[in-house]
Amino acid sequence: MSNRKAVLVIVRDFPPYFSSLGGVIRILKMCDFLRNSEIAVHVVAAAGLEISYFGYEDLVKRITIHYVPDVLQRYNNQRSTTFASTAEDAGVTRKIVQKIRNMILELSVPDLGIFFFRGLYKKSIQVIESHHIENVIVSSPPFSTQAIGWLLKRRMGERINLIVDYRDSWNTLSIFAKRWRTTRAFNRIMERHVLKAADHLLYQSPPVICKIDKMFPGIVRNSQLVMNGYDPSMELAASGPAPANEMLTIGHFGAISDDPKSFRNPTPLLQAVVELDLPIRFEFYGAARLSSHWQHSLVNRFFLGGNLSHETALRQMAKCDVLMLIHSDPIGADEVIPAKIFEYMLAGRPILAAGPEGMESRRMVREKHLGYSIDILDRSDIKVVLKKILMHWRQGHLVQYDRGALTEFSRPLQYAKILPLLR
Numbered sequence: 001m002s003n004r005k006a007v008l009v010i011v012r013d014f015p016p017y018f019s020s021l022g023g024v025i026r027i028l029k030m031c032d033f034l035r036n037s038e039i040a041v042h043v044v045a046a047a048g049l050e051i052s053y054f055g056y057e058d059l060v061k062r063i064t065i066h067y068v069p070d071v072l073q074r075y076n077n078q079r080s081t082t083f084a085s086t087a088e089d090a091g092v093t094r095k096i097v098q099k100i101r102n103m104i105l106e107l108s109v110p111d112l113g114i115f116f117f118r119g120l121y122k123k124s125i126q127v128i129e130s131h132h133i134e135n136v137i138v139s140s141p142p143f144s145t146q147a148i149g150w151l152l153k154r155r156m157g158e159r160i161n162l163i164v165d166y167r168d169s170w171n172t173l174s175i176f177a178k179r180w181r182t183t184r185a186f187n188r189i190m191e192r193h194v195l196k197a198a199d200h201l202l203y204q205s206p207p208v209i210c211k212i213d214k215m216f217p218g219i220v221r222n223s224q225l226v227m228n229g230y231d232p233s234m235e236l237a238a239s240g241p242a243p244a245n246e247m248l249t250i251g252h253f254g255a256i257s258d259d260p261k262s263f264r265n266p267t268p269l270l271q272a273v274v275e276l277d278l279p280i281r282f283e284f285y286g287a288a289r290l291s292s293h294w295q296h297s298l299v300n301r302f303f304l305g306g307n308l309s310h311e312t313a314l315r316q317m318a319k320c321d322v323l324m325l326i327h328s329d330p331i332g333a334d335e336v337i338p339a340k341i342f343e344y345m346l347a348g349r350p351i352l353a354a355g356p357e358g359m360e361s362r363r364m365v366r367e368k369h370l371g372y373s374i375d376i377l378d379r380s381d382i383k384v385v386l387k388k389i390l391m392h393w394r395q396g397h398l399v400q401y402d403r404g405a406l407t408e409f410s411r412p413l414q415y416a417k418i419l420p421l422l423r
Helices: 025-036 057-062 071-080 092-107 118-131 143-159 181-197 206-215 232-238 267-276 293-301 310-317 340-347 360-367 379-395 403-409 411-421
Strands: 006-010 040-047 064-069 135-140 161-166 200-203 223-225 248-253 280-285 302-306 322-326 351-355 371-375
Touching: 006 025, 006 118, 006 143, 025 040, 025 057, 025 135, 025 411, 040 071, 040 118, 064 118, 118 143, 135 143, 143 161, 143 181, 161 181, 161 411, 200 206, 206 223, 223 411, 232 310, 232 340, 248 310, 248 379, 267 280, 267 293, 267 379, 280 293, 280 310, 293 302, 310 340, 322 340, 322 371, 340 351, 340 360, 340 403, 351 360, 351 379, 360 371, 371 379, 403 411
Parallel strands: 006 040, 006 135, 040 064, 135 161, 161 200, 200 223, 248 280, 248 322, 280 302, 322 351, 351 371
Antiparallel strands: none
16 A cells, blocks of 8 residues: 555536636645645545636546536536526526426525435545545535534544535525525534534635634534635736726626626626716626526626637736625625635736625725725725725726735645645
């Protein structure tokens, strides 16, 4: 048996079977970092319909991945590639179907994946046994994936070192928390079991651990903040001359939707530009579900660019005047630090953080002087800040910052914190 450290990473979403780079970049780069640290890395992930490698096909092929054909993943992939207009699809039938779907989702604890994880679980056992793996990292959401780690720990006990990776909070974030009292109780019970079984907990945002300690006092034994970070090796791809756009160009990269229930809803900002008739152009790249009426309202001030490879996205970021991140749900916004904020840092353009008061990424933008902050729930604040940005752009005085002062957020430094946790 080899003395080389080995790690099994269990995830549901992994390239090429996911629609957003932001949803897979943390674990993809983590696997690459561990592999470069002379650790044998195996990944168990769900396979559905191929969407995109985001330019990382060679990297993915260098990792030992055990894909498990999965009906749910196939359904999710199919759904994610159908960018229907929320305005045009508001018929009675669709509303009824949506209500039924919401009820099914509420009854699925913690999520639909709980009915489809057995294949991933069996494959994980097989990989652990075949390759004599002791270290197991389970990354979520979706949080049904954490049930795999819990069951593995129950089955194998101290034979495995279980590391639970939270990219988002489970029960303390409204996006994933259940609404009904009964399902909420079951959801919390499941999280308690997972945290109790974990040897280590990784989390990506400082407020996460405070909220877990408040909900489950004393349950977390060993926790470590590991932020998503940026990849300094990609700095060249993100570099470029200062943009010379005819209009102030604000770029958004990643998933976004103007559905009223979306937690990334840009409607208040788009409405402000329409009402004030500002010369501001919004460019959206990635999985965008935005109503076609914005094209009619904004005309050449609105552009949908689709999915891009990572390097292409970084080059496009450098062509924008301002880079925007959005979180429109006030509940749970305190911990929100999207992976894209680190990519924006790499591109070196001023960041516009739009979200409720208290959002962690808004705090980062203010404290690190990275750009501009907007209260997305305050229409007057939106208009004031947009006018301010426009004025700075016209004067050639947009906020600037030194990437060299942000080395604490480099991905190698963040991921190096994982190494002492491995057996």
